[in-house]
Amino acid sequence: MGSAQHISQLFRKKLTQWENHKLQVKSDIHSGKFYRFKSGKRQSLISKLHRLTRRLNKLQWQMQLAALGGTLVALTPFDKVQAQELGPFIKKSRLENPLRTPLSGYAMKPTAIDLDNDGDYDIVSGNSDFLQVFKNVGDNTTPIFEDIGSLSDNYNYTPASLPHYKPAFADVDGDGDMDLAVATYNSGIIYYRNDGSSYTQLTGPSNPFNSISISTFPSISFIDYDGDTDFDLLVADTYSGGGRLQYFRNDGSSTFTPTAIPLPDISDGYFRRPVPIISDIDEDGFPDLTIGTRDDNIRFFEDTGGGFVEDVNPWNSANKTGNPFYGIDLNRDVSPEFVDLDGDGDLDLIAGYVQFFFQNVEAVAYFENKGDAVFERKVFLDNPFGGAATGADGVPYFVDVDEDGTLDALLGGKYGNTLTYYKNVGGVFQQELGPSSPFYNILAGLSYFTSAKPVYVDIDNDGDLDLILGDYNGNITFFLSDDDVLSKQVMDASNPFFDLGPPRNKDVYSGLYYSVHIVGNSNTAIDLVDIDNDGDLDLFSGNHEGTVDFYRNTGTATSPHFEKPLDPTENPLDKSHIPEFDNNFFDYSDTQPKFIDLDHDGDADLILGGHYYVNDSFYGDAIFYFENVGTPEAASFEMQTPALLPYTYRNPNPGLIDMDGDGDLDIFVGDDYGIFEFYLNENPAAVTTINTSVIEYQFNTGPVTVDATLTVADSDDDDIVSATVTIQNFQPGNEALSFTAQAPVTGDFDASTGVLTLTGSASVDIYQTILRTVAYSYTGPDPGARKGKTNRVKSLARSIVFRAFDSDLTSPVSATRSLNIIGTAVNQPPSLNSITLSTVIQGSASIDLAPLISDSEGNFDPTADGAITIIAQPQSGAVASISGSVLTVNYSGLSFSGNESLQIRACDLAGGCTDVIVNVSVIGEVVVYNGISPNGDEFNQFFNIENIEILGPENKVSIFNRWGDRIFEMDNYNNDDRRFEGLSDGGKELPSGVYFYKIEFTNGLPELQGYLTLKR
Template sequence: MPYLRLPLLTILFVASLSAQSWIKIDSVFSPFGVTAENFSAPEYCDLDGDGDLDLIVGSTGNRIEYFKNIGNKTSPTYRKDTTMFSFIYENGYQFTNASYPALVDLDNDNDYDLIIGGFTGLHLYWNLGDSTTVDWLRDSTFFNSVNAQIGSDAEPAFADLDGDGDQDLVCGIGESLLGGPTPGIFLAFRNVGNAASPLFSADNSLITGIPDVGLNAYPAFCDLDKDGDQDLVIGRDLQSLLVYKNNGTAAAPVWVSTNGLVSPVEVTTYWKNPVLADLDGDGDPDLTYGTSDGTIKYYRNIGTASSPTFQVYTAFFQMIRTDGNAANVSIADFDKDKDLDFISGDWLGGIQYFRNDGDSIHPNFIRTTSSFTSLDAGSYSTPVFVDIDKDGDQDIVSGELLGTLRLWINNNGTFSANTTMFAGIDCGYRSAPAFTDIDNDGDLDMLLGSEESAQLKFYKNNGANVFTPNDTLLAGIGGTYVAYPTFVDLDKDGDMDLAVGGGFGDLFYYENTGTPNAPVWSRNDARMYPVEVRQGAAAGFADFDGDGRADMIIGQYNGNFTFYKNAAPASVRQNSAAAPGDFRLLQNYPNPFNPSTTIQFTLGSAGQTTMTVHDLLGRTVAVLHNGTLSAG
C-alpha cells in the first residue's frame, strides 16, 4: 500500500474531478473564520473536548452555527463545521428565528446540553454523547411550563444562584411583535429539582433589585470579582452594558449596580448580546457581544480575574462586509493596480468601496473611502462599474428603490452626475442594472433587474448610448422577486452567459447556447451547485486567483459577502487510457496534522499516477508523485 508523509499544511486533496463546481472560502471575508448573521448571539463552549473554546452563534437565520476552534486556548482561530448540529437541522430549520444558544450541563453527566431560545420559546437538546462527541436528543416538552411564561423572544442564561449545586435559569425578555411579557424585564426560574434531574419553577426572588432595562434585555452571568459568586452583566440596545455585582453570597444573591465595571463599551450598537469567556487563556474573562448587523465585538480583559479592565480589540473577529444591509457586487480594477476591487450598494443609498490590497492571485479586501463613496445613489442602491463613455476608466451606474437609474461619469477620479442618458428608464421598484455587449456590435447593452418579474427588461444600445427596450433578447429568461442580473462566460465558449440572483436567495443560471451576436438562453442551475444563500443573492464574477476561471462573490441582504472559488475544470482532454480500477483514498493519520500527516491510498492496477496537493484556493502546494506505481 503506497503512503506519503506531508508536513503541516492546510490542504485540499484532489483525487478526481467532482460535480461540485464551487468551493466556499470563508476566510476571504472572515479572516478569523467566523461569518456574520444578523442579530448575532455568541456562546462559547468546548464541545469537542480538545481543551479550547469553540464558538456557537445564534441569529435570525433560523439556525445556530458551530465554529470549531482550530487554534488553541490562547490564540483561537475558527472554522465553520456544519456537522455539529446537523442532526438538529436534518429535517430543515426549526424556525426559532432569533436563536439564543446556551450550553450547560443540565443533567450532571459531564457534557454540555444545548438550549436554544427564540420566537417559539426554549428548545432543549440533551447530549447523550460525552465531552468529546455529541449526540443530540430533542426534548420537546421539558420547557413547556417555562415557555408559557416567557413569551416569544426570551434569552436564557444559566447559573447556580442559590448555591445548591444545580443550574437556575434567568430569561431576559425581548421586544417581540408576537407579544409576551414586558420587554426589558427579567424572569427567574429556580431549579427545584437537582443537578441530575432539573425542574424549573418561577421565582423572581433570585433577581430582586434587577430593573426593567428597556425594550430588550440580554443577561450574562460571570464571577467578575473572583469572590465565589455570580455577577450579572446586562446587554441593552444603543446603550452601555449594565453590571450588577452580587454583594451577597453564592446561596443568597444581593444585586448592587456597579457602574463602570465593564467600561468603556461603545453605545451606538443596536442589540448588545454579551457573553464572558476566557478567549486568550490568561485566566480572566474577556467580553464579546453580538450585534444587529452580525459582527461580534471583542473586548480583551487586560486586568485580572478579580479586577477586570476591558479594552476593545478590533482586529479580532474581523468581518469584511457592508456598513448596513442589502449588499451587492460589481468588480473591476478601479485603482489600476492590476488586481480586482469591487463596490457594493446598501439599503441607505451608499456606494461602498472594497479595495483589493492583495494582488492578482491573493485577494485581500479592505473597505475604504474613495472619490465616489460620498455619492447618494438612493435607497437600496445597486451600483455597477462600467466604462460607459469608453475613456478607459470606470464610471458608475446605480439602480435604486424607486426603479430609476443614476449615472456618474468618471473624469480622472472626479465623478459628475449625468441625468440625461438614462432619463425615462423606470422599472417600477428595485432597479439593478447589468451591462454587456450582448449583440457583439461594439457597444454596451443593458439588462435591468427589478422587484417584479414582469419588469425585467433588456435595453439595446443603438451605438450612441441611447437605450431602447428589446424584449426579444429576453426569450428564455425567467424573472424572480428582486432580480440582480450579472453577465459572465462561465463555460468559456466566447459568449456571455447570465446569472440572476433573487431576493429570496435564489441564484439562476442561463447558458448562452447561441452566439456572441445572437443569444439563446438555456437555464442550467446545476452550474450554481452547491451555492446556498438565505436571503438576497447578488453575484459578481471574476478571476481572483489567476487560474483562468471566474470565481464568484455573492452579496447578501444581511450585508455579508461570500467568496466561492471556481473549482470547475479549466479544460477537458480526451484520454483513451482506462481509469484505474478500485482506487481508494484512506483516512490520513494523524488527523488533524501534528505536525505532519500520512496519506494512504490503494490502486487496483499498475499505471501512470499523478498526485498533487492544493490549498483551498486551488493553488498547487506540492506534487507528491508523478510516475508509474504498481497495484496495491
C-alpha cells in the same frame, strides 16, 4: 473600457511620457539641479511621476482584463455536433468561499462550550425552534465557525421544541462532564444529563430544576456565585411587564434553593426579555452583572461589595469606570455571551440579536476585547460568524482598485451596505472601511439612494477608472475620477447619461440632481461594452421586464453621450432578435447583464443572470450564456442551453475572476439575499505528453522535429483554443521554431522571446497534429570544442516546453523535452611543453620526445613520417637530427659554449601541429670562485668550482695554509655533497685568512692553482 487597440495605443503613449519624465527627473537628481528647485516644483515633479505610474498600472490592468475577456471559450449551441462546456463550476462551501456567506440565524441566543473537546470554543445557540451548533473549525486563537445543524442531529439527546431559548451548560451532577439546561416558558427548565455518549432528559423529581417556576422569555446561566466550587443558577424572565432576576443556590448535592442575594431590581419595562451573564468584565476581582434586553442596549451592573449597581456612563478604560458596552446598538432582543474567542486571555463579547430589516449580515455579533474591557466590533469577513454580505441585492464586481495587479472586490448591495470594497491581499479579501476606502462617503447627501450596482471603467479614456452606479430604483449615477479621486457629477447636459430620463437624487445641501431615472425601469443592473466596435463604450441596462435595454454612445471615446435609439431593433438584445425575451421566458424578472468575449472571436458575448419561467413545473433562477454569432461591428446573440449555472438563488448577478490562479475564470453569484455564492471552475486541464529522451542536435544540420509522437489530451473533450511552445534559455537571432499550419489554427513565432504561439479554437486532434510538426533550428555560432577533455565537445542545453490551453484556459499540464546543440568536433593539435638540453663544449645531447608529447584525441603517432621535424637548426652551427622520436644535437668540432635554441614541430595524423622551442646549454670551462665566507648567512658558504662536475668529474682538490701544510683534500669534488666549507679534513673550523688551492683532473684538463680567501 475602450477597445483593446485603443487601450494599447493609450498605454504606449503613457509609457513614453512616463519614461521621458522619469529620465528627466533622474538626470536632474544626478546633476544636483533637482535640489535647486523650489520645494513646490520638486513635489510637483515627483507627483507627476507617481500619477503617470498609477495610470500606467491602470492601463496595464485594463489590457490584462481585455485579454482575460478572451480567455473563456463559449458553450457552443446545444444542437451542434461538438458542444463545448465551460467548467464544471462547483459550488464551494462557506469555508472555501473567499467571500464567504454569513452564518444564518434569527434572534440567536449563543452559549460557548467546547463540545468536541478539541481545545477551542464551539457555539450552541437557541434559534427558531431548535438548538443550533456552530462548530469551530479554526483554533483557539483564530476561530472560524461552520453551521453543522442542530444539536440533536450531531449529539445524542432527545430534542424538545426550544424556540429562541438560550442553552446553559454546567456539570450539574458533579460527574465531570457538562450537562444541559434550557429555560422555557411552557415547560419550565428542561434538563438533559450528559451520560458521556448521549444526553438523557430527566423529568419530574429527577429534574433538579423541576420545582422552579418561571415566566415568559426566560433565560438562565450557571455561576459559582458563593465560591463553593459548584454551579449555582441565575434565572431571568419577563414578569408583570418588566424583568425579574432570581438566584438559586446549589447545596452541593444538585439541590437548588432560592436564595436572596443583592440583585438589582429590573422590574421596569426597559428590562423585558432579560438575558443575564455574571462575569468579571472590569477585572477588579468582583463579579459584574451584564444584562441583554429587548431594547438595543446592554446594561452593566458593577458589584460594589454591597450589591450590583448599574453604571450608565461611557466606559473609561484607564479608571475602569462606566459601562464597557456603552453605545453598542444591536436593535433588539440582545443575548450576550462572554468567551475568550481569540485566546488572548481576556473575555470577548458575542451577542445574538434581531437584525435590522435587510441587514442579516451576521448570525451573531462579535466584539473583540482589545484590553481593559475596550470592545471593538468586528464585521463582515472579520467576524467569524459573519461574511461578505450586503443584506440584500448582492452585486459582485471585480476590478484592480488599488493598482497592485490583483483584482479587488467591489460589492453592490442595498440599504446600509450599498457599496463595500474588499482589497485583495495575497488572494484574501480584506474589507477597507472608512477613509481608507476610495468609495468612502461618496453617496453622502443623496436624498434617495438605497442600492448600488457598480461598474468601474474608464468611460472617458483618460487612463483612470470612473464609477457608474445603477440602482434598485431604476437610476444611474455617474462619478468621474480625477487623479484617482471620485466625485459625483451633476445630472445636467454635460453628464453623458443626461438624456436617458428625468433627473433624480437631489442633494439635500445644494439642491442639484445627481442621478437620472430610466423611465419604466427598476433594479437597474448595467454594463458598458463597445458593442459596435467604434472605439467607445455603449450602455446596456437590465430591467424588471425580463429584457435588456440598449443606449448607444453617440459621443466619442473621450466625451461619451448615451442615447436610446429611436428604432428599437438597433438594440442587439431587442425582443425582435432574442426569442427568449419576446416569449416571457424571463418572466418579467430582474435581468443582470455582463459582457465578455467568451468564444475568442473578437466580439462581446453576454452572461445574464435572471429568473426564468417555462411553466408551473419548470422555472427557477440561473446564469445564462448568450453567444454573439455576429461580428464585432454587428452583434447578434443566441442563447445557449443548458444554462451556465442552472440553479442559483433569486435574482442572480454574476461576477467573474480567476480566484485560484489556475488560468480559468471562476464565478461569484450575488443574489436577493445579499450573499455571494462561489463557484470554482474545476475544469480538467489539457495534458501534453512528450518523449523525455534528450535530443542530440548536431550543429549545422538544419531543423529537427521536437517530437513527432507528442500527444495532447483533454479528459472532458474541450476544444483547444491556444498553445505555446517556448525555448528556454533562448538566444535571439540564433534559434527558431517552425510548424506546419492547419486551419483554423494560425501561429506566430516571436523571435525576441523564443515563444511560438498558436491560436484558434480547434479539436485536440488538430492541435496534436500541428504540435507534432514543431521543429527546432539553430543558426548561431558553432559551440566549438571544449579543450583539455578527451572526446568532449562543447554543447548548448535547451528545454522546449509545450503548453496547450483548453476552452476554459485552465493552466495546462505542460511537457518539456531537453535538447543539446552539439558543436562541430575541432581537432586539437599535440601538446608539448618547452624542452631544455645541456652538454659540454664539443659534446652532444639527446632526448626521446615521444613520452613528452600528448594528444587529447589520441591520434598522434611518433613513428609516422613527419610526426616530428626540425624547423629551425641551432644558430651555432651544431647539427640537430631526428631519429624516430629521438632528438640529437651534436657540437663536435665546435668551440661554442653558452646558450642557444632550435625549433621542432610535432604533428598528429589529422594534421594538427604544435611548434616548440628547444633550449640548449653548452658548458665550455671550469670557473673557480676564490672567496668563501661560511658564517651562516647563506652566501658563499662553500668553495664553488663551477662546471667541475660536468667537465672534470674525476678530480682532486687540495687546499694549503700559508705555511704549505695541506689542510683539505677531496677526490671527485662536485659542489654538492663533496665540497670545502671552511673545515679541515679533521673537521676543525679554519680561521679567516688566505689559503692556496690546487685542482687536478684525470681526463687531461690542465691543472688549476690559485689563492682562496676565507672570511668568517
